[in-house]
Amino acid sequence: xxxxxxxxxxxxxxxxxxxxxxxxxxxxxxxxxxxxxxxxxxxxxxxxxxxxxxxxxxxxxxxxxxxxxxxxxxxxxxxxxxxxxxxxxxxxxxxxxxxxxxxxxxxxxxxxxxxxxxxxxxxxxxxxxxxxxxxxxxxxxxxxxxxxxxxxxxxxxxxxxxxxxxxxxxxxxxxxxxxxxxxxxxxxxxxxxxxxxxxxxxxxxxxxxxxxxxxxxxxxxxxxxxxxxxxxxxxxxxxxxxxxxxxxxxxxxxxxxxxxxxxxxxxxxxxxxxxxxxxxxxxxxxxxxxxxxxxxxxxxxxxxxxxxxxxxxxxxxxxxxxxxxxxxxxxxxxxxxxxxxxxxxxxxxxxxxxxxxxxxxxxxxxxxxxxxxxxxxxxxxxxxxxxxxxxxxxxxxxxxxxxxxxxxxxxxxxxxxxxxxxxxxxxxxxxxxxxxxxxxxxxxxxxxxxxxxxxxxxxxxxxxxxxxxxxxxxxxxxxxxxxxxxx
Amino acid sequence: xxxxxxxxxxxxxxxxxxxxxxxxxxxxxxxxxxxxxxxxxxxxxxxxxxxxxxxxxxxxxxxxxx
Numbered sequence: 001x002x003x004x005x006x007x008x009x010x011x012x013x014x015x016x017x018x019x020x021x022x023x024x025x026x027x028x029x030x031x032x033x034x035x036x037x038x039x040x041x042x043x044x045x046x047x048x049x050x051x052x053x054x055x056x057x058x059x060x061x062x063x064x065x066x067x068x069x070x071x072x073x074x075x076x077x078x079x080x081x082x083x084x085x086x087x088x089x090x091x092x093x094x095x096x097x098x099x100x101x102x103x104x105x106x107x108x109x110x111x112x113x114x115x116x117x118x119x120x121x122x123x124x125x126x127x128x129x130x131x132x133x134x135x136x137x138x139x140x141x142x143x144x145x146x147x148x149x150x151x152x153x154x155x156x157x158x159x160x161x162x163x164x165x166x167x168x169x170x171x172x173x174x175x176x177x178x179x180x181x182x183x184x185x186x187x188x189x190x191x192x193x194x195x196x197x198x199x200x201x202x203x204x205x206x207x208x209x210x211x212x213x214x215x216x217x218x219x220x221x222x223x224x225x226x227x228x229x230x231x232x233x234x235x236x237x238x239x240x241x242x243x244x245x246x247x248x249x250x251x252x253x254x255x256x257x258x259x260x261x262x263x264x265x266x267x268x269x270x271x272x273x274x275x276x277x278x279x280x281x282x283x284x285x286x287x288x289x290x291x292x293x294x295x296x297x298x299x300x301x302x303x304x305x306x307x308x309x310x311x312x313x314x315x316x317x318x319x320x321x322x323x324x325x326x327x328x329x330x331x332x333x334x335x336x337x338x339x340x341x342x343x344x345x346x347x348x349x350x351x352x353x354x355x356x357x358x359x360x361x362x363x364x365x366x367x368x369x370x371x372x373x374x375x376x377x378x379x380x381x382x383x384x385x386x387x388x389x390x391x392x393x394x395x396x397x398x399x400x401x402x403x404x405x406x407x408x409x410x411x412x413x414x415x416x417x418x419x420x421x422x423x424x425x426x427x428x429x430x431x432x433x434x435x436x437x438x439x440x441x442x443x444x445x446x447x448x449x450x451x452x453x454x455x456x457x458x459x460x461x462x463x464x465x466x467x468x469x470x471x472x473x474x475x476x477x478x479x480x481x482x483x484x485x486x487x
Numbered sequence: 488x489x490x491x492x493x494x495x496x497x498x499x500x501x502x503x504x505x506x507x508x509x510x511x512x513x514x515x516x517x518x519x520x521x522x523x524x525x526x527x528x529x530x531x532x533x534x535x536x537x538x539x540x541x542x543x544x545x546x547x548x549x550x551x552x553x
Contacts, residue, residue, distance in 0.1 A: 076524070082531060083504065086530065086531050087499060087504075089534070089538065090541075093538050093541065094496075097551065214519045219516070222516065222521065226513055229513045229521045230511050230512060230513060231507070231511050243504040246503065247500075269551065270551070273542060277538050277539045280534055280535040281531075281532075281535065284531060287527065
């Protein structure tokens with residue numbers, strides 16, 4: 001395959017322009033004056049910016065490439081992402097304002113900080129932090145493979161693809177180090193505008209190019225590949241998988257370290273409520289794009305690697321200019337989220353591993369610098385794993401959501417349930433993690449999503465153990481519990 | 488009012504997770520979408536409207552304590 005020179009130039013120009021804006025976002029020195037400024041923008045962002053920041057977290061290159069590839073391979077099972085993201089918001093509507101106000105009051109930067117304050121347990125918060133980092137770095141690598149494929153399509157034969165990917169990741173690391181959360185906030189605005197315009201153009205024009213109209217595409221699919229338009233009633237990925245995957249992913253969405261960073265940046269609780277109401281509409285474009293995976297199945301050679309089905313469809317359907325716009329959109333959808341994911345992971349490293357375990361007396365200036373330098377460690381680790389051991393990552397990537405959701409009972413139940421004991425929540429969390437490791441290693445999940453089984457075990461253990469420790473929990477009190485329950 | 492909030496919160500979950508077996512069909516094709524996808528699309532629009540309903544009720548009941 002040979003890249004397309006026009007497409008390569010357009011992609012390069014747009015990506016460089018956005019990287020420039022990433023640096024420009026931090027031209028004011030105050031954006032790196034403290035951890036609170038650098039990581040969560042001084043908690044001053046209004047509803048408008050929160051929309052873009054959380055949008056940047058959720059609608060990534062991986063969502064566009066991953067969902068079309070799933071649809072290409074397995075048909076409508078890919079649409080589990082629709083109820084998943086939609087249902088994440090009503091859940092978020094209830095608990096985000098609560099966790100936001102505790103975090104603001106006690107200056108928490110991460111969810112692990114909250115666990116430490118709520119349960120007075122460094123062991124628990126460290127485990128939550130390690131879980132977060134362990135699941136987030138493979139997630140950054142999904143973005144890495146997204147941009148790797150995109151540059152391969154645009155630039156093969158013109159540039160060294162690996163070199164370009166390394167340079168673009170390092171530039172993202174630099175502007176994140178420089179500008180902090182302001183970089184993904186401002187660049188996300190451009191990314192989101194491009195996503196909306198370009199993805200809508202693709203969704204409208206691709207069916208016209210290949211099937212005369214959207215209706216034509218659906219009728220062709222219904223006639224030729226009806227099995228792709230409904231969920232299979234037998235096999236490991238049927239209706240139970242669809243519903244449990246959607247439900248578990250919805251619970252997990254705001255447990256990710258980087259979504260928590262976005263949430264903590266909010267100015268007030270009401271901005272979070274408003275966004276829980278408006279953000280679901282973002283999903284319309286994602287759902288329509290998922291259909292293009294089914295369209296790809298009808299149009300491109302069936303032996304295409306599913307991973308690049310969407311890119312192949314774009315490549316085979318358009319000239320250089322449109323290809324370039326599409327590739328740059330996907331490249332931005334990979335780079336912008338990386339920046340905020342790196343901030344999320346850096347905070348876990350700096351607060352919950354460096355400060356809590358290594359240097360408890362670190363001054364705030366020292367902590368700021370450590371947090372900022374951690375960006376290079378995180379991006380470096382992602383590059384190292386992604387380029388050197390791609391196969392080792394795959395299992396962790398599959399496990400991501402299942403591993404993250406195990407923190408849900410400890411984090412969300414404890415916001416409402418005063419006498420939830422540390423012992424029960426911690427044991428439940430560990431039991432849930434062990435369950436998903438076991439389920440993944442045996443490969444049998446009884447038709448359900450793996451994380452679902454883990455969460456069921458997690459909650460059952462928690463409910464059985466808690467009565468034994470609840471009197472102890474009843475007598476315990478601390479500042480975080482006072483904030484939560486003394487109203 | 489608590490019961491209304493409860494229903495507004497729970498119905499989208501029932502519709503999008505538990506009722507899937509009832510809508511797992513291609514026909515009828517409505518507005519260019521197979522029944523299954525049309526169902527998901529409708530709830531994509533109804534769910535935020537339900538959440539907005541909860542917001543309005545909570546707001547008129549004296550707002551939010553925080």
